[in-house]
Amino acid sequence: MSSSSSYSVFRDESKLDINYIPAKLPHREKELRLLGEFFNFIVQCPTQMTQRVILTGDVGTGKTALAQSFGADLTSQTRRKNLKFHYVHINCREFRGSLQPILHKIVTVFRPTYPARGYAADEILTVLMQVLDEEQTTLIVTLDEFDSLIEKEGSDAVYKLTRVHETRQGQPQRLSFIFIMRDLTAVEHLDDSARSTLQRNIIRLQRYGKSQLVDILTDRAALAFVLGAVEEDVLDLAAELAHSETGNARFGIELLWRAGKYADAAELGRISAECIRSAISAIIPTMHRSELAALDFHEKLFLLAIARYFKENQEAYVQIGEAEKAYQVICEEYEEPPKSHTQIWLYVQYLSKLGVLRAEVASVETRGRANRISLPYLPAAELEQEIQSSLQGKR
Amino acid sequence: MELEEVLCSKPRVKILKLIYTLGQLNVSDIGRRLNLNYSATSDHIHILESEGILELRTYGRVRMYRLSSSEKAQAIANLIETWEKQTP
Numbered sequence: 429m430s431s432s433s434s435y436s437v438f439r440d441e442s443k444l445d446i447n448y449i450p451a452k453l454p455h456r457e458k459e460l461r462l463l464g465e466f467f468n469f470i471v472q473c474p475t476q477m478t479q480r481v482i483l484t485g486d487v488g489t490g491k492t493a494l495a496q497s498f499g500a501d502l503t504s505q506t507r508r509k510n511l512k513f514h515y516v517h518i519n520c521r522e523f524r525g526s527l528q529p530i531l532h533k534i535v536t537v538f539r540p541t542y543p544a545r546g547y548a549a550d551e552i553l554t555v556l557m558q559v560l561d562e563e564q565t566t567l568i569v570t571l572d573e574f575d576s577l578i579e580k581e582g583s584d585a586v587y588k589l590t591r592v593h594e595t596r597q598g599q600p601q602r603l604s605f606i607f608i609m610r611d612l613t614a615v616e617h618l619d620d621s622a623r624s625t626l627q628r629n630i631i632r633l634q635r636y637g638k639s640q641l642v643d644i645l646t647d648r649a650a651l652a653f654v655l656g657a658v659e660e661d662v663l664d665l666a667a668e669l670a671h672s673e674t675g676n677a678r679f680g681i682e683l684l685w686r687a688g689k690y691a692d693a694a695e696l697g698r699i700s701a702e703c704i705r706s707a708i709s710a711i712i713p714t715m716h717r718s719e720l721a722a723l724d725f726h727e728k729l730f731l732l733a734i735a736r737y738f739k740e741n742q743e744a745y746v747q748i749g750e751a752e753k754a755y756q757v758i759c760e761e762y763e764e765p766p767k768s769h770t771q772i773w774l775y776v777q778y779l780s781k782l783g784v785l786r787a788e789v790a791s792v793e794t795r796g797r798a799n800r801i802s803l804p805y806l807p808a809a810e811l812e813q814e815i816q817s818s819l820q821g822k823r
Numbered sequence: 824m825e826l827e828e829v830l831c832s833k834p835r836v837k838i839l840k841l842i843y844t845l846g847q848l849n850v851s852d853i854g855r856r857l858n859l860n861y862s863a864t865s866d867h868i869h870i871l872e873s874e875g876i877l878e879l880r881t882y883g884r885v886r887m888y889r890l891s892s893s894e895k896a897q898a899i900a901n902l903i904e905t906w907e908k909q910t911p
Contacts, residue, residue, distance in 0.1 A: 541848045555882040
């Protein structure tokens with residue numbers, strides 16, 4: 429996906445995309461080897477055992493990239509040995525942490541036309557095992573943002589997933605898991621039996637240090653930008669900023685992408701330190717594009733309404749009734765029937781939980797109490813732009 | 824049933840083309856995609872099943888039909904493949 433402009437600093441900006449998995453992951457070699465050791469049996473004795481591993485670490489420590497890179501490596505390794513193996517990566521938050529659609533998604537990797545509705549999670553799990561038997565394959569499922577599934581479904585779901593082979597004594601063992609979580613507090617809320625099935629193998633990813641971030645950003649810049657477009661000191665500055673943002677490599681990569689856009693807009697032909705500074709002042713600090721992309725259509729419309737409201741009105745708060753009216757206007761713009769008041773209240777709660785907006789109860793003179801919404805963490809104009817670009821093509 | 828009887832029905836040929844393209848499907852899904860009612864779809868599928876062209880796979884309560892491994896099914900698959908290749 430090269431930029432077409434003649435002065436563009438980008439050689440291939442897709443290399444800075446959130447979903448791009450680089451061929452090598454600097455400073456995660458040890459963890460990659462450890463994963464390889466845990467799942468070595470898939471190559472040695474594929475159907476004799478299964479495994480469960482938790483990957484944990486702060487935002488931007490490479491959990492998702494590590495799992496996906498490992499999955500890709502193992503897929504090519506097993507292919508070379510003519511072994512049947514599949515790797516499936518699912519972000520639980522995209523399914524609101526519900527087990528049934530997550531399992532359905534996994535089944536459709538093998539049976540794309542399997543019907544979506546009307547079947548309970550237990551049934552679909554049984555179907556999945558049947559399908560794996562039919563395909564005679566082993567499978568590693570990575571459940572990213574696994575805490576959202578624990579939060580929604582609790583101990584039962586974890587128990588079902590991790591004990592699925594106990595009802596299949598004497599049959600081939602086919603289904604292993606990698607669970608990705610930012611921290612382990614959600615696990616502490618599980619009951620003892622569910623917890624004991626999880627906590628055997630834990631890989632903790634430490635925050636990246638500054639020099640490690642420099643290495644990561646240097647590698648990525650070499651892939652994404654034309655030669656000479658980024659000076660060493662600029663990468664150093666980006667790494668410094670990413671380091672101050674809790675060692676978040678994703679933040680640093682996104683910063684480089686944005687700085688590249690500033691450089692192109694100004695037709696500079698290279699990324700200056702000033703581009704990095706402009707990018708940092710504009711970047712959305714608490715909400716990244718991936719999280720925004722995972723919202724459903726009407727949540728995006730509602731958030732767009734909030735962003736527009738705060739952009740056009742110099743106010744700190746909006747009453748929920750006003751927000752609802754603004755949302756109805758947006759629905760009209762997108763030719764969509766608006767959702768009910770109750771549904772909107774659910775959106776407010778969910779977006780508040782995500783940390784995008786804040787909802788609170790305030791007393792209103794003569795009329796008791798009312799709910800009001802604020803947008804304390806994000807610049808409204810920036811948020812509006814992000815949502816509009818994510819809604820592009822849906823109008 | 825004679826060949827001409829099996830293939831003289833437009834919905835049956837459409838069902839065969841759909842299953843050939845998508846692998847396996849349940850009756851409701853076939854009906855929805857071809858705009859046929861459930862009962863008619865089910866009747867056509869039973870004819871194709873009794874001729875050994877389609878076979879049933881059961882996944883829990885889900886019943887999905889696919890082309891069988893019979894010679895008849897293979898011949899139908901070849902016919903559809905050749906036909907689709909020739910059709911612009």
